[in-house]
Amino acid sequence: MTCSAAGGKTPTALRTTLKMQKLCTSPLRGEPGLCLMSPPPPECTFIILDKRRWTDSGSEEAQCMIGDVNFFLSDPEDLSLAELEIMIAEPDYRGKGIGKEVTQMMMHYGVAKLGINKFQAKIGLDNEVSISMFKKLHFHQVSVCQVFKEVTLETTVDESLRRRLLRQVGHMTERDYLAARGGRRQAASQAATGAPA
Template sequence: MKINENTLLEGHQVVLVPYNAEHVPRYHEWMKSSELQQLTASEPLSLEQEYDMQRSWREDNDKCTFIILDKQRWADSSLEEEQCMVGDVNIFLTDPTDLSLAEIEIMIAEPSYRGKGIGKEVTCMMICYGVTKLNIKKFQAKIGLDNQVSINMFKKLHFQEVSVCNVFKEVTLELTVDESVQTKLLDNMAYTKEKDYRHTCSHRQEMVSQ
């Protein structure tokens, strides 16, 4: 989606930025990991295919993705964005007849960043974005049965288990965002700041050149 191509979201621990071409080489290196391939049910791609995938996430109207950056490292203007990358988070619309339904995926690719509450913060930030910018009313998460950490995280965020597919070895969890859920979520995430990505990048570059 192009809706977020100039959007930066700043939380307590992370900064979410659009998935751009300069992020692809680091992302490509991540996806060589057999562990990440298994966790994300992905096949390894060539670098050229990865660039094609990045363009599709930017252009297609049914996909929205952000790259997750370590906020502390990102605050160091001497570091390039790709040096601050820790994972990604995606929303995609799975039913053309129901644009209020979306699947959400999150990947913390850097092992040293797992177990620190980053996944929970990023997921809440992305749900808020989906609710307020894309009018999403129901979120689904499809998670491998052996990924108990992710299953537990989504359940703590009040996702309910709705089905288990033994063929694909995954569980589907759902969160319906009614008015009370939306109010509580937005209140809890009120600290999140939305900024202009282009302006922020220009400011970081100016700081480097000074």
Template sequence: MKINQNTVLQGQRVTLVPYTSAHVPRYHEWMRSEELQRLTASEPLSLEQEYEMQRSWRDDADILFSPECTFIVLDRARWAGQERAEEDCMVGDVNLFLTDVEDPTLGEIEIMIAEPSYRGRGFGKEATLMMMSYGVRNLGITKFEAKIGQENETSICMFKKLHFKEVAVNSVFQEVTLRLDVSDQERQWLLEQTNHVEEKSYVEPELPAGTLET
């Protein structure tokens, strides 16, 4: 995810910042939730393993299944003026994977709004649109896929509102695949939806004294 390590994307509700070691403790707390483990098909990791995962995502550009691009989703209003630590403003994350080595224009997108109080308020929709726009403009993405658990009706509905179409159902993994081909018309619509977004340079926050990092 080196491509976005110096990038901040600022929207109306959310600010997207690169995933750094300062975010790991809060992320680790999220992923102890059985609900989030189920919705994201994830296994719980130790704190040390989370730090190692964050480091590998940041540094190992070619690692299999590593996201090409990862942003932490912040509540922009809480973070305004940087008066609060980023970890106190975290609400989720958004990832973009290049899963087809023969087609670098295909991106698989994932969005997680981990804080329950922020769900259903447009944070996930805006963060997803911002990531899609970033992928189209900076990574040459022309096709998006989203793989979502069949029980996650809210997320499936959101992606359909973003013009994704259901193309497959995997009954073994109980997963739905949705797809969007970015035609010229879709590209114009996407850029119009995100024309308010500002792109800025990112300064990584310092870790508190005594914080564990591997």
């Protein structure tokens, strides 16, 4: 599974991802609750964890990872445009709606925290499952590149999309990974020593 551009389930890749997440959640001075980086990070990556494994403090952290979702601010002239990328690396988790849910969560995050108003997805022409998922999320085809064998899908953020995202994932809460990780480690330590939680 790739955790970052560096790749792999390595502590270094995870630290890089966590650093980027911290950058993506830092509020801009004078604008509480709004995160418009100056300059914004070129990539925002979130690791997808299996909640059941994560709540089992006996599971190794790397074993909880099932994929990642990213967006890239690839156009320095238009910081409201984000290219989305989703990967469910663990085959047992594919086809269960997880990709759709985390893509909606990432879109909601981008709209609410970074002011994104247009999303793109570049997908291999042979990846019919991903193309179908993005079309269900109201993306439409804007181009096909035969050289790279990929299709570009796009959606513009309007009030209807904002309402859909809010209805689908607005109830979810953002939690600090390092704090949750600390609590998880404490629970594992208490379980190992037999101490009460």
